[in-house]
Amino acid sequence: AGGAWAVWLMHLLCWLGSANLVFLALQRATQTSSIAAAGSLIYASNLSAIAMTLHGLTETVTALLLSALLFTIAARDPQHHLRLPHRAVLILVLLTVVKPLFQVPLLLALAVLLFLAFRTYMRQPRRLVILALVLSPVVYQLALMKMKYDTVTVSRITGKTLRKYLLAQGLRQTGGGTWEEAISRAQALPKDEVAAHFAEHRRMYAALLLENLQGNIQANATYLLFPKQFAEPVLASWMKRMNKVYYFLHVLFLLPWLAALP
Numbered sequence: 001a002g003g004a005w006a007v008w009l010m011h012l013l014c015w016l017g018s019a020n021l022v023f024l025a026l027q028r029a030t031q032t033s034s035i036a037a038a039g040s041l042i043y044a045s046n047l048s049a050i051a052m053t054l055h056g057l058t059e060t061v062t063a064l065l066l067s068a069l070l071f072t073i074a075a076r077d078p079q080h081h082l083r084l085p086h087r088a089v090l091i092l093v094l095l096t097v098v099k100p101l102f103q104v105p106l107l108l109a110l111a112v113l114l115f116l117a118f119r120t121y122m123r124q125p126r127r128l129v130i131l132a133l134v135l136s137p138v139v140y141q142l143a144l145m146k147m148k149y150d151t152v153t154v155s156r157i158t159g160k161t162l163r164k165y166l167l168a169q170g171l172r173q174t175g176g177g178t179w180e181e182a183i184s185r186a187q188a189l190p191k192d193e194v195a196a197h198f199a200e201h202r203r204m205y206a207a208l209l210l211e212n213l214q215g216n217i218q219a220n221a222t223y224l225l226f227p228k229q230f231a232e233p234v235l236a237s238w239m240k241r242m243n244k245v246y247y248f249l250h251v252l253f254l255l256p257w258l259a260a261l262p
Contacts, residue, residue, distance in 0.1 A: 004056075011053035014060040019044050021067035029074040046246075047239050051223040058098050065095050082120060082127055085113050090134045097141050100155035106138070163187055167194060169208050170201055217247045 002009070022043045027036035043049070052059050069091045075084055089109055095102035113131075114121070121128050138154065146152050163186040171189075172182035174197075189197070198205055221239035225231045 007056050008053060011056070011060040014064040015049065015053050018060070018063045018067040021064070021071045025067065025070040025074045028071065045242065047235050047242075048221050048223050051221075055223055061098055062095065065091055065098065069095075082117060082130075085109075085117070086130060086134050089113065089131070093135060093138045096154055097137050100158055103138075103154050163189070163194070166205065166208060166212070167197070169212075170197065170205055173204060173208075174201060214247065217250060218243045 019040050023036045023040035025036075026039040027033055030036065049060070049063065069088060072084060072087045072091060089106070092102055092106040092109055096106050117127075121131075141154055142152055145154065145156075149156065164183055167189070168179070168182040168186040171185050172179065175182070175185065177185075221236040221243070224236040224239060225233065
């Protein structure tokens with residue numbers, strides 16, 4: 001209903017919601033409006049994020065949910081110690097349904113939650129009912145995948161991505177040939193041989209993974225360059241430089257993040 005205009009409006013609202021949640025999360029965490037304003041301006045300065053609202057992708061929805069996760073984590077609710085974890089897990093569940101790669105942090109969060117709150121769940125079984133309701137969207141997704149593809153998984157895109165990108169890169173490095181030939185070999189390789197290849201060349205794949213992460217963060221501003229009739233090369237060039245700044249900010253903020261882990 002509403003066609004392309006409705007899709008764009010939805011993504012625009014997601015973008016606006018993200019900017020506001022970033023502001024509120026920083027304000028809640030630091031109790032300083034100037035820091036909150038600076039953080040939301042950094043988010044708003046990402047022109048690629050604005051351009052993505054015109055492409056109908058899942059990135060704007062993902063940004064909204066991640067911003068909501070930040071806002072949730074910044075909360076303090078000592079009287080209801082399970083309320084915050086349940087809300088955080090619910091957001092991770094929705095992120096997993098939208099982008100299956102979030103199933104990894106979801107599983108980690110669930111494992112930590114069950115370990116830390118095991119006694120609480122045993123004393124108050126109704127808390128388990130709440131957790132079951134929180135997990136229901138991803139359970140529904142698993143049921144759909146089972147009915148449609150006869151496989152219990154959130155999505156089949158993970159395996160395809162693994163083979164057509166990371167594995168293909170590794171096979172090309174070890175066996176040579178064109179990119180198309182490497183993709184064909186990757187798709188034809190049996191599962192047991194895939195695992196063996198990863199194990200045999202684990203250092204190479206670790207280096208490729210880091211290279212891909214760096215390349216994705218410092219990527220070209222693709223969504224400012226197509227469709228060609230709407231290309232903005234000046235803005236794309238600006239965002240290419242900004243992406244390098246974002247990359248160094250990611251690396252810089254690893255240090256306080258590691259310090260905060262204990």
